[in-house]
Amino acid sequence: MSRITDSTREGFTNGLIDLAQQRDDIVFVSTDSLMVVKGQPFLERWPERVVELGISEQNGVGVCAGLASSGLTPYICTYAGFLTMRACEQMRTFVAYPKLKVRFIGANGGLFGGNREGVSHQFIEDIGILRTIPGFTILCPADGGQVRAAMKASVDIEGPVYIRIGSGREEQVFPPETPFPLGKIRVLREYGDDVALVAHGFVLNRVLKAAEELKAMGVMAKVVEAATVKPLDGEGLAQVLEATGCAVTVEDHTVVGGLGSAVAELIADRVPAHLVRLGLQDTYGESGFPEELLDTYGMSVSDIVDGALRVIGKKKKKKD
Amino acid sequence: MSHDTAYLEECARQIRRDVVEMVYRSKDGHPSPSFSSADIIASLYFEVMNLDPANPSWEDRDRFVLSKGHACPALYAALARRGYFPPEELTTLRTLNSHLQGHPYQPKTKGLDATTGSLGNGVSIGLGMALAGRIMKKDYQVYVITGDGELGEGLIWEAAMAAGHKKLGNLTVFIDNNGYQSGGCVQDVSGPYPIADKWEAFNWHTQTIDGHDMSQILDALERARAVTDRPSAIIAQTVKGKGLSFMVGDNTWHKRVYTDEEYAQAMKELGGKA
Numbered sequence: 225m226s227r228i229t230d231s232t233r234e235g236f237t238n239g240l241i242d243l244a245q246q247r248d249d250i251v252f253v254s255t256d257s258l259m260v261v262k263g264q265p266f267l268e269r270w271p272e273r274v275v276e277l278g279i280s281e282q283n284g285v286g287v288c289a290g291l292a293s294s295g296l297t298p299y300i301c302t303y304a305g306f307l308t309m310r311a312c313e314q315m316r317t318f319v320a321y322p323k324l325k326v327r328f329i330g331a332n333g334g335l336f337g338g339n340r341e342g343v344s345h346q347f348i349e350d351i352g353i354l355r356t357i358p359g360f361t362i363l364c365p366a367d368g369g370q371v372r373a374a375m376k377a378s379v380d381i382e383g384p385v386y387i388r389i390g391s392g393r394e395e396q397v398f399p400p401e402t403p404f405p406l407g408k409i410r411v412l413r414e415y416g417d418d419v420a421l422v423a424h425g426f427v428l429n430r431v432l433k434a435a436e437e438l439k440a441m442g443v444m445a446k447v448v449e450a451a452t453v454k455p456l457d458g459e460g461l462a463q464v465l466e467a468t469g470c471a472v473t474v475e476d477h478t479v480v481g482g483l484g485s486a487v488a489e490l491i492a493d494r495v496p497a498h499l500v501r502l503g504l505q506d507t508y509g510e511s512g513f514p515e516e517l518l519d520t521y522g523m524s525v526s527d528i529v530d531g532a533l534r535v536i537g538k539k540k541k542k543k544d
Numbered sequence: 545m546s547h548d549t550a551y552l553e554e555c556a557r558q559i560r561r562d563v564v565e566m567v568y569r570s571k572d573g574h575p576s577p578s579f580s581s582a583d584i585i586a587s588l589y590f591e592v593m594n595l596d597p598a599n600p601s602w603e604d605r606d607r608f609v610l611s612k613g614h615a616c617p618a619l620y621a622a623l624a625r626r627g628y629f630p631p632e633e634l635t636t637l638r639t640l641n642s643h644l645q646g647h648p649y650q651p652k653t654k655g656l657d658a659t660t661g662s663l664g665n666g667v668s669i670g671l672g673m674a675l676a677g678r679i680m681k682k683d684y685q686v687y688v689i690t691g692d693g694e695l696g697e698g699l700i701w702e703a704a705m706a707a708g709h710k711k712l713g714n715l716t717v718f719i720d721n722n723g724y725q726s727g728g729c730v731q732d733v734s735g736p737y738p739i740a741d742k743w744e745a746f747n748w749h750t751q752t753i754d755g756h757d758m759s760q761i762l763d764a765l766e767r768a769r770a771v772t773d774r775p776s777a778i779i780a781q782t783v784k785g786k787g788l789s790f791m792v793g794d795n796t797w798h799k800r801v802y803t804d805e806e807y808a809q810a811m812k813e814l815g816g817k818a
Contacts, residue, residue: 251679275675278709283668283702290672293650293658295603296679298672313662318669322650322659 230396232389232426233261235368236329239375240266240299244273247379251275251291253300255284260331261301281306285314285326292324297379304330304337304347304388308354315384320359323383327375330388333364334476335509335517336426337390342511348504352481354386355454361385362454364424364483365404366397370451373404390426393514397428407452409460416444417467419532422487423474424451426514427523431474434528445532456486462495470498470539472531474523479503498538500531549758555625556586556758560787561816562621562634568802568810569635572646576785576797578618580722580755581610581689584780587761588687589622597627600654606684607673609658611666612691612720613647614799620644620653628655664697666690667717671707674715674775685769688717693725695736701746704777708747713772716765717743720755722784724795743777755780788813 244250244266252258252266253275267274275291277284281302288298300307307315307330319326330350332338338346354360361381365374371389378385412428413435423431428449435445448464450456465471471491473484484501491497504521518524559582567573589595593606610619617637624631629643636642643652647661658669670688677684690700707715719739727733736742740750749771753760761780768776784798785791788810802810811818 272679275679277702277706280702280706282665282699283671283706286665286668286699286703287672287675287706289658290669290674291676291679292672293669294607294673294676294680296676314665314668317662318659318665 231368231392232365232371232394233331233392235371236301236375236389237261237263237266239372241269242372242376243379244270249295249297251296251298253277253284253288253291253298255279255281255300255302257302281311282314285311286318288326289314289318289324292319292326293322297325297327299327299329301329301331303332303345304350308347308350312353316357319384320357323359325382326384327378328384328386330386331390333388333390334426335504335521336393336476336514338509339391339393339514339517340511343508346509348476348478348509349481350388351453351477351483352485355481355486359383360454362452364388364451364453366425366428366449366451367394369396369400369402370398370404373402374406374451377404377406388425391514394426395429405451407455407457409457409464410449410451411446411464412449413445413447415439415446417446418444419536420446420448420464420468420471421474421528421532422448422450422461422471422483424449424453424483425476427474427476427518430518430523430525431528433525434532437525437529438532443532443536450483453483453486456490458490458494461487461490465491465495465497468497470535472500472502472528472535474528475503476518476523477503478506480506498535498542500535502527502531547759547762549762552586552590552758555590556583557787557814558625559586559618559621561811561814562624562631563617564802564807564810564814566617566620566634566637568807570637570639571801572638573617574614574799575617576791577612577615577691579787579791580782580784581612581615581720582618582787583756583758584689584718584720584761585618585622587758587765589626591762592765593687594684595626597655600628604682604684607657607670607686609666609670609673609686609688610648610660611688612663612694613660616648619648623653623655626655663691663694664699667700667703667707670715670717671703671712674707674712675710677714678712684714686715688715689720690717691725692719692721692723692736692739693730693734695719695739696734704743704746704748707775711773712775715775716768717775717777719777719779720782721779722782724784724798726798728795740777740779747774748777749774750777750779752779752781755782756786
């Protein structure tokens with residue numbers, strides 16, 4: 225079987241194939257989303273494990289509740305907002321509350337994911353919405369291989385799991401076969417303790433570039449991937465923040481409710497530190513090419529460098 | 545077809561007495577919606593459904609989804625009387641530390657198959673259970689009760705379309721057509737009529753019966769069982785509050801607590817001890 229590992233959408237289908245080869249309980253619930261995730265290879269091999277419901281997301285999530293309560297493990301994949309907004313109540317009351325094992329795969333995460341489709345198909349609130357719902361595990365893997373690894377790592381979690389994917393235009397960040405660090409942060413660069421750059425998802429390569437630029441300027445950063453947004457690795461992040469005293473969060477999401485908020489909560493609750501939150505500043509995007517959207521909406525490499533210098537400035541001012 | 549219905553009618557009366565006890569003692573709950581579903585619930589739990597109360601999660605059991613979750617006092621009563629938990633616990637309804645939540649919460653209450661309460665969701669959940677039966681090659685049946693006011697929820701029709709398209713013969717939905725919703729007459733508030741034609745149009749087998757006539761309920765369920773290439777909708781013509789003279793025709797009993805006098809009167813009418 226041909227395997228394409230270059231995007232998060234294919235990462236999902238490949239991950240599903242991996243799981244279905246090993247277990248009988250895996251079901252793909254499609255709300256006319258089979259083409260979106262290039263699910264044909266799965267359909268051809270396991271037609272009886274594909275539930276196609278047509279364009280009906282609330283019904284799709286309700287059906288998942290029924291499937292999961294009968295002993296199957298359904299994976300429902302469609303656009304992130306059609307799940308987390310249109311079917312939000314079904315996700316909360318009929319899946320999360322009774323702790324059912326349903327896996328939600330939200331496509332077109334962020335501006336990068338929605339890009340030229342415009343605001344109706346750019347989902348910048350999904351993580352914030354789900355963070356408020358008790359019992360959700362929320363994962364934001366950086367590339368196709370990581371989506372696949374995240375599915376494998378999370379398959380046995382009791383209760384619901386949300387995995388954010390994109391449009392199919394993501395760059396590779398990690399070498400293939402890299403495990404997904406479920407529930408833990410991953411320190412990707414450890415140049416020093418001047419600042420922590422905390423990020424996840426499709427902006428990670430930009431953050432790594434920013435760390436190099438900062439290093440060339442003599443500013444030594446730690447780059448931390450927080451791909452599990454909930455439950456957040458508070459212990460790991462607290463250690464990083466204690467060392468650096470300041471952080472920049474970078475997320476392709478509104479800064480309200482997502483990773484930046486999660487880190488701000490940790491800072492408020494546990495370890496004082498200075499923070500700059502990069503991402504959409506409580507605004508909508510617009511149609512555009514993915515990279516230029518990130519550049520335009522405050523997530524360029526130079527925005528990250530500036531953010532780091534700014535937050536280091538705040539830390540120094542406080543010390544003075 | 546003839547049935548010995550006297551036993552089931554007594555089961556339904558017991559359910560109604562329990563509902564009165566629960567609402568009176570715990571001072572909260574939805575009496576008249578529970579009464580309109582009581583006979584259907586009695587027929588399912590005391591005759592039709594294949595169950596093992598000693599093993600509530602038995603994977604071959606028939607499933608039941610109370611989409612009109614606010615009628616759960618009737619369901620809790622059936623579960624208790626069927627042996628899932630002691631009937632003495634019924635009056636803890638809606639109180640702190642009770643396993644009997646205001647609306648059904650599957651993980652807490654033995655015998656429940658689904659979490660419900662927010663209207664319009666039960667048919668989708670039942671559809672998922674029926675699909676799981678097909679995928680896992682099990683021959684259990686799935687039964688759902690929705691309200692008639694509840695038919696205003698668009699999700700009901702998403703599920704109806706999908707179940708008809710998938711020709712799910714193992715799914716039966718009762719529409720408890722009692723003519724009232726919280727805000728008044730269904731005809732005035734929402735107007736889902738004609739009901740049977742809509743399910744028919746989504747390729748369901750439909751029947752319209754008296755939802756308080758035990759023989760008609762059992763006959764309808766037998767016919768539904770015999771239809772294996774389509775899901776079944778049974779439009780049950782019911783009376784909200786059926787069984788208690790002072791609740792019939794008075795929609796304030798959608799959610800209301802019995803006074804001492806009303807409680808005594810109710811027990812007298814239902815053949816119980818006050």
